[in-house]
Amino acid sequence: MSTRHPGAGTGPWADVRVGEVGILRDEAVLGTTPLTVLAGEPGCGRGTVLDKLAEELTPSAKVLVVRLAELDRTLPYGVIFRLLVLLGGDRAEEEPARRSVLAMLARAGETTPTPETVAKIATAVFALLRVQTPLVVLVDDAQWLDEHTARLVSALLHRCTAETPISVVATVRIGAGDDLSVSPALKGAFARLVASGRAKLRFLRPLSRAQSRSLLTGLVSALPNDGLVSELHTAARGNPAALTALVRGYRAAGALRIVDRTAYRVERVDQPVATEEHPLLLAVTEAGGGVREVAETMAVLCPLGTAAPGLAATALGWREDDLRAVLDRLVAERVLVREHDGGHRFRVPAVRDALLTKIGPYASRSLAAQAVQAVWSGSGSASDPDVVLDWITQAGSLVDTSRASRELLENGKRVLFTDGAKAERWLHATLSWVTEPPARTVVLMLLSAAKALHYRAAEAGDCARQVLCKHLGHLEPAEAQELSVVFISGLAARGDLGELAEIAAGASPVLPDDPALMVINRAYALVLSHRWIEARDLLERARAVWTGSNDITADFGMIFLAACGVVLGDTSQLQALIAHPELWRAAHLPQYRIEQRRFEVEMLLQLGELRQARRLITEAGMSMDQLPGPNLFALNYLGGDWPEAMELARRTILGGTDPARPLHCLLTQCAIRILGAQGRLSRARALAADSRPAGIRHTIDLAESSVLGKLGDTEGADALLYSAARSADAGGYLLGTEDLWADLARSALARNKQREGEHWVRRSARTATQLDTARAHQNHYLARAAVHREPASARRAAAIARERLDVPYESAMTLLRAGLAGHRPEQSWTEAYELFGEVDAWYWRGRVRKLLRDNGFAGPGRTETTAENERLLAILVAEGLTNRQLAVVLETSEKSVEGRLSRLFSRTGYTSRVELAAAILTGEYLT
Secondary structure (H helix, E strand, O other): OOOOOOOOOOOHHHHHOHHHHHHHHHHHHHOOOOEEEEEEOOOOOHHHHHHHHHHHHOOOOEEEEEEOOHHHHHOOOHHHHHHHHHHOOOOHHHHHHHHHHHHHHHHHOOOOOOHHHHHHHHHHHHHHHHOOOOEEEEEEOHHHOOHHHHHHHHHHHOOOOOOOOEEEEEEEEEOHHHOEOOOHHHHHHHHHHHHOOOEEEEEOOOOOHHHHHHHHHHHHOOEEOHHHHHHHHHHHOOOHHHHHHHHHHHHHOOOEEEEOOEEEEOOOOOOOOOOOOOHHHHHHHOOOOOHHHHHHHHHHHHHHHHHHHHHHHHHHOOOHHHHHHHHHHHHHOOOEEEOOOOOEEEOOHHHHHHHHHHOOHHHHHHHHHHHHHHHHHOOOOOOOHHHHHHHHHHHHHHOOHHHHHHHHHHHHHHOOOOOHHHHHHHHHHHHHHOOOHHHHHHHHHHHHHHHHHOOOHHHHHHHHHHHHHHOHHHOOHHHHHHHHHHHHHHHHHHOOHHHHHHHHOOOOOOOOOOHHHHHHHHHHHHHHOOOHHHHHHHHHHOHHHHHOOOHHHHHHHHHHHHHHHHHHOOOHHHHHHHHOHHHOOOOOOHHHHHHHHHHHHHHHHHOOOHHHHHHHHHHOOOOHHHOOHHHHHHHHHHHOOHHHHHHHHHHHHHHOOOOOOHHHHHHHHHHHHHHHHOOOHHHHHHHHHHHOOOOOOHHHHHHHHHHHHHOOOHHHHHHHHHHHHHHHHHHOOOOOOOOHHHHHHHHHHHOOOHHHHHHHHHHHHHHHHHHOOHHHHHHHHHHHHHHOOOHHHHHHHHHHHHHOOOOHHHHHHHHHHHHHOOOOHHHHHHHHHHHHHHOOOHHHHHHHHHHHHHOOOOOOOHHHHHHHHHHHHHHHHHOOOOHHHHHHHHOOOHHHHHHHHHHHHHHHOOOOHHHHHHHHHHOOOOO
């Protein structure tokens, strides 16, 4: 059977082996070494390397490719027959000689070859081959070479000289210890050739992490994030076939998702993702002789180390010696590795995972139960205690459920905050064994918390519903409040607007009828329905009700009221909480104190108050690990670490947005701004299309309008600005409008609508007065400077920007516009240029360079200008823009664009837009 993987070819696999192909090509062209053996384990890409090698050698030499299978081992001189058939028809004058040699081979194949016969055949075959030089013969899976041909190899290749350039590249599979899996005759021939300097051995080693990343990029047509690369590279042990199979399996299971051209592993609580058929797995599933049964049993039991073989033999009803013989075979096939202590592990973890998915449910439970009993009795042990807990989960009622539930509950609590998948598995299993209502309440609450903590809001809400419906009497009011919030969040995650509306109206059959809890739950449902004004009014009217309740309910009331204030333009409640921490009722409880600080930091960040947020984090003694993803995103976005910000944005989008948190909408807005500022305009538009929420949509409209403006679609940009204004007014939002009114004012001015511009200036003034933030004030001053042509306002905006240099992008945009409004243009634009450089805002750097040049001001040097212009052009090309669109974005002509592209390809060495786009995507682009 051939071990060539069906996915092999000259695609992504070949791309990651380009170094090995280059070395083999150069050696074959030189012809100094007649034979090169390329050895590697099954699935490492040996056949793929030969495909690529054939492709690269064909223009300069005659290339013959022979692929062998297990059946070829039984055909005397089979390879020679096939080579001569491939040579047939090229030269009519040599046809009689070829037919004569074929007849000689047919006669010789019926007997054991003598040295004289071998020499005679070698001379005859070589005479046919030498006239075809330069000749390269590529033999795939040479371990299946028949004995007759193996005896001929040494004699044939010893006849090669510099005047007869014939090269053979043969791939072979390696076994345990990197030994060549070939016949004794072929091994002897190879040894003689090596000793005479006519052969060399090269190993095709597992892929490096960087090569795995490159292969994954080609397989998923996106850039895999670091976590996905680490997970798959480790699971595949750098084996290309295993890696390819894993990607297929992950895709089939819905475990891969692409966000902004970046691939991520979707976190889920599942069994290992099954791989497709892979050479190492075929060595197990098609081997017969009980190999598959042993391998599947060991897939469960191998964590028991030296105890595993005995237990596996008992489980299968085998003699242990017979089972160990099969284990030796699996080691020889490179499926298993024998550890120093005598235990075994799977060489490629993905193979073990695949085998685990193929075991039937009863067999899996039975094996897991035997493993648990071995550990509990002391006859076996596992180095990873979590494996034992997973066995307990799989075993179910086949083990002592009382002990099992105790251990799973204890350890579910242990990993509640650190490993949501394990916590859920173990707590789910515990729930199936716990029957008493108080105990079930505890487990359900923990399970709900595990799901909520790890962004599975809908499922967390389902658990909360069970407790509220069946075990409400076992809850304290504070616990009932927390579970109510989890339940309502789950409804929003599922998009159940009908039940949310019932709760908002105070008509829920599920939630407690306590008056204070009802107010808070109604307010939260209103917030999740984006009815912020109604939520604020309800909380204000019923303040006496909820403030007189338990500490948790009262604190939720303050959180919702302060959040409504920030969204609607009143930050007084938030600032009061920050200034007077004693207002928090549950501040004496450590877990709630952290949540309160997180809330305050989040509100400050969405207002753009980076300095105050950082100060609060420091004063509270919080670490970055204690902040949720959206907060970390805002810190990095405002602070100028845009690569980290985009990674956090993609992860947050991957987990799903939370409609109760405006920062989630602002996160998407800022991510679109990052992409637009860097020239990634198509990605920015795609993100806007995928992320426009039902509630605070004005933030997305505003961000996308800037992208359309860069593409020259002024009409479309203006339409989105008006859409944003209508959306903000409909919801009563002031948050996120700070620069909306300023953009509308500039748009009106560009259309010679002075009175309209003055209207937007007045809106900007009201927003600045109400929010009273640096962001709001600087945008108001910029609007006044543009519409009223007031240099003093431009100066004030620039002064604020210079005080906020720790927020580089917003300060740069302010200085750019202040310069356009007449405030020290050269100084302002030069400062803006440097600040844009801190965040790699290539688009805006290009615009500022043009402004400096057009106005006769000193700008960056020629080398820097050329490099950055080419980088921006490369990014725009990677975004799929046409030459016409490129001309609009770059404010030049199509003819100029054609010239720039020609110089870019010439200077960088890239030969096509596709190649250039791939280099930009992977970060390999070099000017």
